[in-house]
Amino acid sequence: MAQHALGTLMLPWSTSTQRATKRVPVDPALLAVTLILALVGVVMVFSASAVVAGNRFHDPWYFLKRQLAWLGAGLLVMHLISKIDYTIWKKLAIPLLFGTTVLLVLVLVPSFGSVAKGARRWLHLGPLNIQPAELAKYAVAIYIAAYLTKKQDQITNFSRGLLPPLIVLGLLSGLVLLEPDLGTVVVMGLVVVAMLFLAGARIKHLGLLALCALPTVAALILGSPYRRRRVIEYLYGAKDPTGSGYQIHQSFLAFGSGGPFGVGLGEGKQKLFFLPEAHTDFVLALVGEELGLMGTVTIVLLFGLFVIKGFQIAGRARNPFGRHLAMGITLLVGMQALVNAGVVTGLLPTKGLTLPFVSYGGSSLMANLFGVGILLSISRDRQGGQDSSGPRVVRKRGVVTE
Numbered sequence: 001m002a003q004h005a006l007g008t009l010m011l012p013w014s015t016s017t018q019r020a021t022k023r024v025p026v027d028p029a030l031l032a033v034t035l036i037l038a039l040v041g042v043v044m045v046f047s048a049s050a051v052v053a054g055n056r057f058h059d060p061w062y063f064l065k066r067q068l069a070w071l072g073a074g075l076l077v078m079h080l081i082s083k084i085d086y087t088i089w090k091k092l093a094i095p096l097l098f099g100t101t102v103l104l105v106l107v108l109v110p111s112f113g114s115v116a117k118g119a120r121r122w123l124h125l126g127p128l129n130i131q132p133a134e135l136a137k138y139a140v141a142i143y144i145a146a147y148l149t150k151k152q153d154q155i156t157n158f159s160r161g162l163l164p165p166l167i168v169l170g171l172l173s174g175l176v177l178l179e180p181d182l183g184t185v186v187v188m189g190l191v192v193v194a195m196l197f198l199a200g201a202r203i204k205h206l207g208l209l210a211l212c213a214l215p216t217v218a219a220l221i222l223g224s225p226y227r228r229r230r231v232i233e234y235l236y237g238a239k240d241p242t243g244s245g246y247q248i249h250q251s252f253l254a255f256g257s258g259g260p261f262g263v264g265l266g267e268g269k270q271k272l273f274f275l276p277e278a279h280t281d282f283v284l285a286l287v288g289e290e291l292g293l294m295g296t297v298t299i300v301l302l303f304g305l306f307v308i309k310g311f312q313i314a315g316r317a318r319n320p321f322g323r324h325l326a327m328g329i330t331l332l333v334g335m336q337a338l339v340n341a342g343v344v345t346g347l348l349p350t351k352g353l354t355l356p357f358v359s360y361g362g363s364s365l366m367a368n369l370f371g372v373g374i375l376l377s378i379s380r381d382r383q384g385g386q387d388s389s390g391p392r393v394v395r396k397r398g399v400v401t402e
Contacts, residue, residue, distance in 0.1 A: 026082055027379035030309040033302050034357065034372050038075075038365075040299070041283070041358035042067055048271045048279035048286045049360065055273075063279060063360055070362035074369035081373025082380065089374065090321050093146035097168070100139040103132035104175040119352075121179045131363035133176050133184045138371055140172060140188055141195070141328035148199045149321040155200050162196065162205055182220060182227065183351030187339060189213070191331045198327055234349035248346050250275040251282055254289035255296070255345070262292030279360045281352060284344045299358070300341065307334040313379045322378045329371040 046064040053062035089096075106123055107113035113120045114129065122129045147165050154161035169192050173185045193206055221227045233245055241249035254270040257263060268289040271278040278286050288296045310330025317323040333356050340355045342348035354364045 024380060026376040027309060027313060030306065030313065030372070030375060030379065033306045033309065034078075034369070037299070037302055037306075037357035038071055038369075040287075041355075041360075041365075042071060043265070044283050044287055044290075044358060045279050045360045047266050047268065047290060048283055051272055052279070066362065067360055067365070070365050074366045077366065078369040078373035078376070081370060082376035084377060086322060086325065086374055086377040086381070087319070089142050089325065090146045090149065093143045096139045097143045097172075100132060100136050101172065101175065103130075104136060104172065107132050108175070108178055119179050119181065121181055128362075131361075133179065133181050134363040134367040136172055136176060137184065137188055137191070137332055138329070138367055140169060140192060141332055141371075142325060143168060144192055144195050145321055145324035145328050148195065148324045149319075152199065152320060155196065156202050158202075158205050162201055165192065165196070166209070177220065180224065181352070183339070183353040186351070187332070187336050187353065190335050191328060194331050194335075195324060195328050199324065230349045234346075247276050247282070247350065251285040251344050252346065254282075254285040258289040258292040258295075260293045262288075262290045262295055265290050280354055281340065281350075281359065282344050283359045284341060284355055287358075303334060303337045303356075306330070310334070310375060313375055317378050318381050322381065326375055326378045329375050332371060333368060 042064070045067045046061075049063035050060040053064075054060040056062075103123060107120060112123055114122045114124055116122060121131050121133060123132055144165055148155065151161050151164075169188065173188060176185050176188075193209070197203070197206060221231055233248065250270055254268065254275060257269070263269075268286055270289055271286055275282055275285060284296065284299065287299055291298075307330055310326060310333070314323045314326035314330065317326055336353055337356050339348060339351055340353050340359075343351050343353070354361050356368045357365065
């Protein structure tokens with residue numbers, strides 16, 4: 001351990017700015033967890049989709065080939081982003097937010113956006129279909145991190161500190177709701193509120209916002225037939241397993257038939273046209289059936305480890321922007337995984353959200369790997385809890401003191 005004399009005091013850390021900001025390898029645990037989840041996803045997507053793809057496209061490899069292509073592209077993006085100094089995203093926060101807003105508007109235009117299952121969520125870009133809402137989640141996280149870095153000292157003031165980012169969130173949420181996609185709005189809202197809380201926003205302000213949001217959410221649910229149906233399915237689905245509660249009932253059957261160790265990889269029955277969306281939103285149910293309780297718990301623990309490592313990276317980041325951004329990205333992945341798990345186990349109403357890294361879906365996979373790339377970049381620039389200027393840092397919620 002390097003020691004430097006300062007009078008008669010020996011400091012147990014380096015006072016050199018160059019050493020304090022020395023770049024180190026990426027966090028190996030975070031990288032390993034991400035790769036494991038992605039590889040498990042490839043296996044489970046093929047297991048869940050082979051029969052459906054063979055029946056629908058006469059090619060059992062249809063979904064697997066596309067998932068592998070997106071995974072390859074996503075890993076390349078993750079690697080390249082991890083090599084870039086993450087502070088550049090602070091400068092690009094507004095342009096990225098503006099570009100995402102344009103895409104969200106374009107997806108609502110019939111000549112650009114495509115409709116699937118009653119929702120206009122996909123944008124045609126040549127041979128590709130992308131889901132701008134997936135990009136919006138990370139654009140919001142980057143913007144909020146940049147905003148908090150600049151306005152940290154005003155975050156306890158409602159009008160000057162708290163209200164501006166909430167207005168931005170409201171505008172983007174409104175565009176996403178027009179698709180409609182309430183699940184993404186819920187995740188974005190929870191993540192932004194958590195970021196503001198961790199930055200030091202007053203609990204009474206956030207509580208007041210929550211009270212104001214409840215009537216809005218209730219109006220959105222009651223004003224939409226399909227949302228009302230989902231709530232009814234959630235509340236009374238158990239009484240109608242062949243009707244309104246069919247999907248969640250099939251999910252329960254998948255978990256129940258799996259037992260402790262599962263029926264075996266590829267041997268599940270619910271994917272044989274019984275469980276809808278087995279390769280996308282409900283892939284965790286198939287994990288429970290084929291790999292059992294042990295497989296499900298392993299997936300949950302991997303996401304838990306991801307969140308722990310993400311917050312550790314945030315705690316060791318060399319500047320406030322890195323801390324806020326790492327927390328935002330970690331919360332995005334962790335919150336979406338939590339909501340997805342809650343849906344497939346019947347604890348939450350159906351939301352239409354994928355399980356990060358595991359479910360089939362190119363836009364979701366690419367966006368999440370993009371986020372991991374930023375996390376890895378932040379982990380490269382860590383310094384063991386010391387500020388780049390040298391003195392030891394003591395952190396409290398929303399406060400950084402020397």
